[in-house]
Amino acid sequence: MRQSPKERIAADAIKAWQLNATLMALIPLIVTIALFILANIFTFSYWYAIGLLALTLVESIVTILIIPKIRWNRWRYQIYDQEIYIQNGILIVTRTLVPMIRVQHVDTKQGPILKRYGLASLTISTAATTHEIPALLEDEAYALRDQIAELARVEQDDV
Incomplete structure (x- = not known):
């Protein structure tokens, strides 16, 4: 496992x-x-x-x-070259693998509450669904957005 x-x-x-x-x-x-x-x-x-x-x-x-x-305490994520690994949940813990090749676009968003604390959420869209990594530090969210976009672009160029 x-x-x-x-x-x-x-x-x-x-x-x-x-x-x-x-x-x-x-x-x-x-x-x-x-x-x-x-x-x-x-x-x-x-x-x-x-x-x-x-x-x-x-x-x-x-x-x-x-x-x-x-x-x-349950929210975790990891960015790899080939995939994005997301874990979340309170009673039922969900572990999701998003292949980089399936990523269509990556967004950051920030409402007034997140802005107050200097946070932003990262949204990863595929053809099937959207995955979110909430409440990252602003700079970290922007850096991850750019990193995932670059890795997804490289994966699609390899196909």
Whole structure:
């Protein structure tokens, strides 16, 4: 069996994912507050709102504090001359090999949260699907993009 890839994504990925999870956790919190208001206006039991609040708090703790650390710990990648090896997953770990000869184009992208932490994601497109290596340091993402593009070009010239 092949060894796991050695390269890790940036450690600031944890902070970026936590910020994203915090922003996403605001939606259920707003719904919970609305349910408390509706319970007050229409005089029905607060237990529905209390139950939803407990569920929202548990979900927020798990998605903000626990999942980003596990996700970062599992994310690995390795760039070889002939292929790209990607490993990710939380409960189910997926290991993907992308042959360089199948790479059609490579992109980097950066949203406002990644930009705040100086990170960028690398997207590798093949005819069948798209693979992403998230939250790399900006310079590293740009260097990998150029390296993969060059290796893919060399592979296609050999055919």
